[in-house]
Amino acid sequence: MKTYQGKGVYGAVAVGKISVLKKRDAAVKRTHVENAESEKARFEQAKSLAIQQLQEIYDKALKEVGEANAAIFEIHQMMLEDDDYNDSINTIIENQSVNAEYAVAVTEDNFAEMFAAMDDTYMKARAADVRDISNRLINTLSENIQTETASDEKVIICAADLAPSETVALDKDRVLAFVTAYGSSNSHTAILARNMNIPAVISAGEKFLAEIRDGDEAVVDGYTGEIFVNPDKETRSRLLEKQRAGDEKKRLLQELKGKENVTLDGCRINVYANIGSVGDIGKVLANDAGGIGLFRSEFLYLENSDYPTEEQQFNAYKKVLESMAGKKVIIRTLDIGADKQVDYFNLKKEENPALGYRAIRICLTRPEIFKTQLRALYRASVFGSLGIMFPMITSVSELKRILAVCDEVKEELREQCIEFSDKIELGIMIETPAAALISDKLAPMVDFFSVGTNDLTQYTLACDRQNPDIEQFIDTHHEAILRLIEMSAKNAHKHGAWIGICGELGADTSLTETFLRMGIDELSVSPAFVLKVRDTIRSIDLSK
Numbered sequence: 001m002k003t004y005q006g007k008g009v010y011g012a013v014a015v016g017k018i019s020v021l022k023k024r025d026a027a028v029k030r031t032h033v034e035n036a037e038s039e040k041a042r043f044e045q046a047k048s049l050a051i052q053q054l055q056e057i058y059d060k061a062l063k064e065v066g067e068a069n070a071a072i073f074e075i076h077q078m079m080l081e082d083d084d085y086n087d088s089i090n091t092i093i094e095n096q097s098v099n100a101e102y103a104v105a106v107t108e109d110n111f112a113e114m115f116a117a118m119d120d121t122y123m124k125a126r127a128a129d130v131r132d133i134s135n136r137l138i139n140t141l142s143e144n145i146q147t148e149t150a151s152d153e154k155v156i157i158c159a160a161d162l163a164p165s166e167t168v169a170l171d172k173d174r175v176l177a178f179v180t181a182y183g184s185s186n187s188h189t190a191i192l193a194r195n196m197n198i199p200a201v202i203s204a205g206e207k208f209l210a211e212i213r214d215g216d217e218a219v220v221d222g223y224t225g226e227i228f229v230n231p232d233k234e235t236r237s238r239l240l241e242k243q244r245a246g247d248e249k250k251r252l253l254q255e256l257k258g259k260e261n262v263t264l265d266g267c268r269i270n271v272y273a274n275i276g277s278v279g280d281i282g283k284v285l286a287n288d289a290g291g292i293g294l295f296r297s298e299f300l301y302l303e304n305s306d307y308p309t310e311e312q313q314f315n316a317y318k319k320v321l322e323s324m325a326g327k328k329v330i331i332r333t334l335d336i337g338a339d340k341q342v343d344y345f346n347l348k349k350e351e352n353p354a355l356g357y358r359a360i361r362i363c364l365t366r367p368e369i370f371k372t373q374l375r376a377l378y379r380a381s382v383f384g385s386l387g388i389m390f391p392m393i394t395s396v397s398e399l400k401r402i403l404a405v406c407d408e409v410k411e412e413l414r415e416q417c418i419e420f421s422d423k424i425e426l427g428i429m430i431e432t433p434a435a436a437l438i439s440d441k442l443a444p445m446v447d448f449f450s451v452g453t454n455d456l457t458q459y460t461l462a463c464d465r466q467n468p469d470i471e472q473f474i475d476t477h478h479e480a481i482l483r484l485i486e487m488s489a490k491n492a493h494k495h496g497a498w499i500g501i502c503g504e505l506g507a508d509t510s511l512t513e514t515f516l517r518m519g520i521d522e523l524s525v526s527p528a529f530v531l532k533v534r535d536t537i538r539s540i541d542l543s544k
Contacts, residue, residue: 001232002211006179006204008225009190013243014177014199015236018216018229019155020209021162028105028138036094043089043100046140051077053136054165061168065195066280071303072164076133085111085130101141108134132163156218160209167192177201177220179227181209184471197528201225253531257288261534263516265543270522271533272328274502277303278316281323283527288534291328293450293524294389294502295320297373298335306344307369313376321384330387330427330450330524333373335359354455354464359392364401374409381421389427389450394434396441403445429502431455436484443495450524451485453503460484476505482514489519500524509536516542 033039054077061070079085085107092103108130115127157170157178167189170178175198183189183202193200199222212218212229219228219239228235261269272293273284284292300308300316321329336345337358350356363370377388390402406426413420430436431452439449453476458465460481463474485501492499500522505511507529515523516537523533 001235002229004204004208004227004229006201006208006225006227008201008222010194010198010200011223012177012197012199012246013222013239014156014220015240015243016154016156016176016218018158018212018214018218020212020214021157021159021166028101029099030102031099033093033097033099036097039093039098039100040090042141043093043103043137046100046137047080047086050133050136050140051080053140054080054133057165057168061192062279064168064172065192066275066277066283069192069195069276070168071299072129073168074303076129076165079129079133080137101138104134104137104141128163132165135163136165156220158209158212162189164189164192167196170198172196172198177222179204179208179218179220181206195528201227253535256531256534256538259534259538261290261537263537264539264541267516267542269516269520269537270328270500271530271537272330272500272502272522272524273527273530274524275527278319278323280527281320284324287527287530289527289530291330291385292320292324293328293330293500293522295329295331296335297331297333301334301336301345304344307372310372310376310379313373314379317377317380317386318383321380321386324384326385328385328387330389330425331377332389332391332429333360333377334363334369335391336362354458360390360398360402361392364398364405367405370405371409374406375413378409378413378420378424379418381424382419385423386421387425387427387448389429389448391429391452392431392455393428393442394432396438396445399428399442399445427497430485430488430499431459431503433460433484436488439488439491440494443491443497446497448497449488449492449499450522451488451499451501451503453481453485453501453505456484456503457481457505476508477511482518485515485520486518493519498522507533509533512536513540513542516540 054073058070058073058077061073088107088110089100089103092098092106093100111130112127115130116124118124154174154176156176159178159180161180161182162178177199178193179201180189181204190200190202199220201220201222204227208227216229217231219231219236221227221239221242228239231239261271263269270290272291273287273289274294274296275281275284275292276296276299297313300313317331335358337347337353337356345362347357377386380386390399393399403426410420425447427446427448427450428435428442429452430439430449432455435442436456443449454465457463457474457476457478461474461478463470465474489499498521499519501515501520502524506523507525509532512523512533525533
């Protein structure tokens with residue numbers, strides 16, 4: 001038996017045979033072509049086919065992982081249409097009289113190196129996207145099947161790495177788990193694995209890939225990140241029992257549907273869901289969430305080629321409010337910038353985008369964008385129970401400006417005899433240490449706080465959460481973070497506001513009791529974690 005250690009990205013156990021994912025040889029040879037125009041036409045044909053393939057992958061991802069996670073494949077389609085990328089390929093074909101495969105490969109290297117050299121972490125990540133779309137083009141031009149597996153039976157897929165498109169293209173009915181030698185827990189592939197409910201381990205190392213063979217039996221522990229190849233009888237038996245226990249726990253969680261989120265001593269907690277698009281509502285309802293604690297409205301902007309109109313936004317907000325049938329829906333206003341870039345916003349390149357021009361800072365300096373969104377939100381408010389949440393708050397003066405804009409919008413709607421609810425709750429995200437430290441000043445001005453633990457962790461520990469090289473320094477349980485959350489909870493309650501958590505820590509059940517003892521009133525998590533959090537809440541006794 002050989003044991004390897006990686007990083008678990010989806011907690012479950014899989015037992016089966018290994019299938020090493022073989023990518024057909026995509027080595028590109030430079031060949032001379034007599035007719036450059038004909039070669040350019042061949043490239044255009046391959047591009048059209050690649051875009052069609054990506055649309056099919058998008059449609060598949062939409063069903064399996066939701067609109068927010070499928071958006072990457074729309075981005076890939078747009079990248080294939082990028083003028084600079086296409087001009088480079090066509091110019092190389094024309095000037096050098098070479099085959100399209102070679103022109104794509106050279107362009108891939110140039111663009112990937114350009115992105116990889118950038119300081120912006122978001123732009124660095126685009127290097128992998130360029131390689132993904134370019135490999136798809138080369139395979140299409142060469143009429144290669146992109147990948148193949150060794151068997152039609154259910155297997156554990158092992159590879160150096162998987163592109164997002166390869167992950168979604170995997171037939172879930174044939175995949176027991178997947179393991180990659182490389183990768184980051186924040187990568188698109190890892191996120192997709194979690195949303196597809198596939199047991200997965202990344203970063204198992206070069207040695208793992210070099211030593212495994214097709215047909216080897218393996219056990220993948222997605223909880224611990226361990227992989228056991230040709231396990232001994234005792235290890236196999238132990239992990240099979242762990243698998244059975246995990247499956248039984250999931251079955252029992254289903255029995256919690258319809259039950260209340262109440263501790264043993266009678267304390268009631270709201271458990272809501274985080275979503276990125278209207279298409280995710282089905283998951284919210286299927287997992288019996290009490291409401292939506294975070295609707296990321298920026299996906300309306302990310303999925304558009306131009307600023308979404310008031311009507312577009314109104315229809316989206318109306319649909320989510322109607323679908324939730326009176327349950328609370330908290331919609332976060334535009335949070336563009338940092339790792340979420342939109343071309344038509346024409347944002348300048350920044351040395352430190354996470355600390356730069358983003359979120360509420362854009363809204364307050366470009367009021368036409370902010371007021372359009374607020375008008376749509378207020379108009380939609382009559383169709384359900386709406387809360388509006390403002391991100392990236394650092395000062396009382398910012399909040400005063402926000403509330404003044406809200407008053408302007410309401411006055412305009414009254415003058416136009418447009419109806420809106422007078423029961424909208426307004427809240428802010430506590431995701432900067434500044435907001436937590438002055439939470440006593442902010443709480444009297446709003447109805448609620450929602451703690452964004454991802455950014456709060458990043459800013460408190462001075463660790464870029466998108467950088468895989470410093471994952472070891474990111475301690476999400478750091479005492480400083482917990483103190484800031486507790487301080488915010490005390491100040492919220494002191495001034496009559498309620499407080500929730502909508503960041504990743506909300507789903508960390510090792511902290512659920514800690515949060516409840518702090519006075520956290522609501523936990524908003526990915527839909528798949530709603531029942532798990534409910535189960536934990538029902539096992540806690542706060543009277544002890």
